[in-house]
Amino acid sequence: MSDTPNPPVDIDYSTVTVPKSYRRSFLNMLFLMLGFTFCSSSMMVGSRLGNGFDLYNFLLVILLGGLLLSLYTGMLGYIGAKTGYSLDLLCQRAFGRVGSYLPSSVIVITQIGWFGVVLGLFSVPTAEVLGINPWWVVIIGGGLMTASSYYGVKGLIIISAISVPLVVLLGCYSVGAAAVEGGGLVEIFAKNSKGLSLMVGIDLVVASFVSGGTTTPNFTRYSRTPMGGLMVTVAAFLFGNSLMFIFGAAGGALTGKDDIFYVMIAQGLIIPALFVLGTNTWTTNDNSLYSCGLGLANLTRRNPRPLILISGIIGTLASLWLRDNFVNWLIFLSAILPPIGMVLVLDYFVHRKRYQAKVRPYRGVFVGPVVSVGAGVVAGTFLQGYGISAINGMVVSSLVYLLWSLPGKLRGN
Numbered sequence: 583m584s585d586t587p588n589p590p591v592d593i594d595y596s597t598v599t600v601p602k603s604y605r606r607s608f609l610n611m612l613f614l615m616l617g618f619t620f621c622s623s624s625m626m627v628g629s630r631l632g633n634g635f636d637l638y639n640f641l642l643v644i645l646l647g648g649l650l651l652s653l654y655t656g657m658l659g660y661i662g663a664k665t666g667y668s669l670d671l672l673c674q675r676a677f678g679r680v681g682s683y684l685p686s687s688v689i690v691i692t693q694i695g696w697f698g699v700v701l702g703l704f705s706v707p708t709a710e711v712l713g714i715n716p717w718w719v720v721i722i723g724g725g726l727m728t729a730s731s732y733y734g735v736k737g738l739i740i741i742s743a744i745s746v747p748l749v750v751l752l753g754c755y756s757v758g759a760a761a762v763e764g765g766g767l768v769e770i771f772a773k774n775s776k777g778l779s780l781m782v783g784i785d786l787v788v789a790s791f792v793s794g795g796t797t798t799p800n801f802t803r804y805s806r807t808p809m810g811g812l813m814v815t816v817a818a819f820l821f822g823n824s825l826m827f828i829f830g831a832a833g834g835a836l837t838g839k840d841d842i843f844y845v846m847i848a849q850g851l852i853i854p855a856l857f858v859l860g861t862n863t864w865t866t867n868d869n870s871l872y873s874c875g876l877g878l879a880n881l882t883r884r885n886p887r888p889l890i891l892i893s894g895i896i897g898t899l900a901s902l903w904l905r906d907n908f909v910n911w912l913i914f915l916s917a918i919l920p921p922i923g924m925v926l927v928l929d930y931f932v933h934r935k936r937y938q939a940k941v942r943p944y945r946g947v948f949v950g951p952v953v954s955v956g957a958g959v960v961a962g963t964f965l966q967g968y969g970i971s972a973i974n975g976m977v978v979s980s981l982v983y984l985l986w987s988l989p990g991k992l993r994g995n
Contacts, residue, residue, distance in 0.1 A: 621790075623700050670879070678945065920962065
């Protein structure tokens with residue numbers, strides 16, 4: 583008789599907590615989360631930072647931005663592992679079942695958009711190297727990524743285990759080659775430094791993955807322990823994502839180019855770049871589509887697997903437009919997503935009983951969290967230029983939530 587439990591009908595646990603018997607090892611989770619954050623778009627942001635700062639300020643920017651991002655995602659990662667709930671199930675507790683439709687809709691739209699951005703960033707330079715129409719790469723690449731994401735977390739872990747070591751090897755070689763050719767990292771960073779402000783740099787670092795970071799519970803719910811979920815999240819967003827900035831920045835500072843593919847082509851790394859960055863793009867996009875499927879499952883009450891296919895088709899068709907509006911997309915994400923994550927984190931610690939498996943979520947709408955998110959989005963959108971837009975949104979949404987919720991909590995409501 584097999585010791586393995588019979589698989590559940592809902593194999594993605596889109597409506598229930600992940601059972602302890604189906605949790606993954608720390609190493610599996612580390613590869614999964616690193617594959618998530620090893621993203622070519624972060625390398626592209628790194629290239630822009632490498633052309634905007636000297637070495638000291640570049641390292642300062644990615645450290646401060648990385649700490650903010652890992653603090654935010656770490657709390658979400660801990661909650662996901664502690665409860666075993668996906669982001670959408672957590673939102674049912676924080677916003678009410680009907681209220682959760684708002685954050686689920688936002689996550690679906692942004693993750694489809696992120697899928698398209700990353701696919702476009704890979705497809706255009708690949709098509710130029712191969713001398714073909716970009717739409718061929720978009721369609722074939724988008725189709726393969728969509729097909730593999732259909733197999734859920736198991737497929738994500740396998741692809742990540744292949745991609746992560748290859749990306750590290752290529753990135754280290756690129757940085758080493760740039761340092762040798764340019765006479766050292768200090769010299770090459772100084773050559774193209776264009777004086778970006780620290781606030782702009784930190785905003786770019788946070789915005790680079792605040793979208794994916796908000797969906798962290800979708801993956802850490804498979805961690806065996808809450809601390810394990812916290813640790814793999816911090817490792818991925820502080821160490822893994824920072825590596826992507828460094829890999830992109832060194833070559834970008836040397837060549838003066840902002841697109842990581844063109845940077846590596848200029849370094850003579852055409853074939854390795856196509857292969858390794860292609861698998862890198864694949865892991866990130868599979869994670870995005872997986873989150874889309876869970877969000878659509880919450881909205882439609884249907885199996886997430888077919889919904890993943892629909893999300894992939896939409897993201898594929900929009901990829902080239904999104905690629906051309908990459909910076910605007912990052913600004914949009916930095917304003918709209920952090921308030922959702924912060925309200926969820928605060929609500930978990932203020933109303934812990936709501937998150938117990940035996941407690942059914944409220945069927946209606948919790949108005950306070952919804953209003954708090956709206957206030958945070960307004961602050962993040964209209965206070966750009968005054969500090970860091972993502973932090974502005976987090977602070978305002980947190981204040982509104984606490985002012986709304988704590989009086990009732992103190993009265994015992």
